Amino acid sequence: MQEYVIIIISAVLVNNIVLSQFLGICPFLGVSKKLSASLGMSGAVSFVLIIASFITWVLQTYLLTPLNITYLQTIAFILVIASLVQFVEIVIKKFSPPMYKALGIFLPLITTNCAVLGVAIINIQNEYSLGKVMVHSLSHAAGFTIALLLMSGIRERLEDADIPESMRGTPIALIVAALMSISFLGFSGLT
Amino acid sequence: MNLKNEFTKGIVRENPLFRLLLGMCPALAVTTSVNNGLGMGVAVTGVLLASNIVVSSMRKIIPPGVRIPAFIVIIATFVTITDMLMHAFTPALYTSLGIFIPLIVVNCIILGRAESFASRNTLLPSVIDALGMGIGFTLALVVVSAVREVLGAGTFFGLQLLPENIPALIMILPPGGFIALGCLLGLMNKFQKKTA
Numbered sequence: 001m002q003e004y005v006i007i008i009i010s011a012v013l014v015n016n017i018v019l020s021q022f023l024g025i026c027p028f029l030g031v032s033k034k035l036s037a038s039l040g041m042s043g044a045v046s047f048v049l050i051i052a053s054f055i056t057w058v059l060q061t062y063l064l065t066p067l068n069i070t071y072l073q074t075i076a077f078i079l080v081i082a083s084l085v086q087f088v089e090i091v092i093k094k095f096s097p098p099m100y101k102a103l104g105i106f107l108p109l110i111t112t113n114c115a116v117l118g119v120a121i122i123n124i125q126n127e128y129s130l131g132k133v134m135v136h137s138l139s140h141a142a143g144f145t146i147a148l149l150l151m152s153g154i155r156e157r158l159e160d161a162d163i164p165e166s167m168r169g170t171p172i173a174l175i176v177a178a179l180m181s182i183s184f185l186g187f188s189g190l191t
Numbered sequence: 192m193n194l195k196n197e198f199t200k201g202i203v204r205e206n207p208l209f210r211l212l213l214g215m216c217p218a219l220a221v222t223t224s225v226n227n228g229l230g231m232g233v234a235v236t237g238v239l240l241a242s243n244i245v246v247s248s249m250r251k252i253i254p255p256g257v258r259i260p261a262f263i264v265i266i267a268t269f270v271t272i273t274d275m276l277m278h279a280f281t282p283a284l285y286t287s288l289g290i291f292i293p294l295i296v297v298n299c300i301i302l303g304r305a306e307s308f309a310s311r312n313t314l315l316p317s318v319i320d321a322l323g324m325g326i327g328f329t330l331a332l333v334v335v336s337a338v339r340e341v342l343g344a345g346t347f348f349g350l351q352l353l354p355e356n357i358p359a360l361i362m363i364l365p366p367g368g369f370i371a372l373g374c375l376l377g378l379m380n381k382f383q384k385k386t387a
């Protein structure tokens with residue numbers, strides 16, 4: 001039990017996927033201007049991240065390792081993620097049109113979100129069991145959501161701030177991210 | 192088509208990192224030392240060059256409907272090759288870049304160039320474009336990592352520049368990446384405005 005708690009705390013706070021591991025920076029900077037958009041994005045990413053972690057773990061354990069073709073890991077994983085994203089898009093479109101409308105534009109972008117492939121690879125590198133894989137990916141999804149929501153909350157307020165012209169947009173977003181990252185460094189004593 | 196123009200656009204005017212804001216993840220994560228930054232830049236340039244060559248020469252064979260999955264497979268193949276080569280020949284660099292080597296596959300620069308340039312142009316311009324973009328990205332990584340290494344560790348390429356107690360450790364910790372890139376982007380914007 002304790003191991004699981006450590007995995008959760010370390011994934012959500014100490015090794016936050018965006019702020020200390022630098023995975024998924026593109027959506028973090030790209031869609032964090034509006035709170036509603038970032039909610040949609042983090043929902044879609046969490047969804048794909050968790051399912052992708054499960055499928056890639058099964059693939060690695062029951063196919064790549066027994067057949068001794070682990071060098072195909074990168075190719076196999078990215079294909080799984082790409083087709084999964086496509087599949088999720090079709091399923092959501094069919095069964096829940098309102099949700100599709102909300103997530104629609106973000107779904108194709110997830111294929112090139114390094115958070116998904118990154119977590120899948122970290123799962124394998126740490127040699128987690130299936131239970132740990134699920135907990136680990138769930139907590140990384142939560143960490144991503146927290147970082148994205150905090151960021152978009154701050155950026156909505158930044159709209160009114162008086163910022164030097166050359167720092168507007170991405171530069172100031174990066175400085176904000178730096179400050180958030182510094183405060184997340186404070187959690188490093190937890191584990 | 193002006194080949195010289197295709198080459199220089201990637202270095203200055205359309206620099207993938209500073210102007211197009213592509214490839215941010217590796218740019219923040221591996222730039223803790225100039226050595227890592229340079230290694231990452233060279234690896235990305237290699238993959239970019241190889242994938243542009245293949246995509247450009249197969250652009251008439253790949254059906255438009257499945258081009259994105261096809262590009263991803265081509266890129267993933269070269270990333271795997273790069274991964275194995277680096278594991279064999281530069282084990283130290285391989286360990287310090289770690290997970291970011293397989294993650295080159297989701298680097299937006301490579302898919303972006305395949306989609307927007309190589310799939311529409313002949314072989315020679317695609318090679319030039321890949322070289323320009325790759326060198327531009329490498330230079331950008333070297334600049335970011337030079338700032339971080341000099342300020343954070345007081346060294347440059349491992350050479351001691353500042354006395355040991357001066358460096359601000361924060362610059363080589365994760366927040367330093369955000370600060371360095373944010374300030375550099377701000378400076379680029381200011382500089383750009385003056386010349387324009």
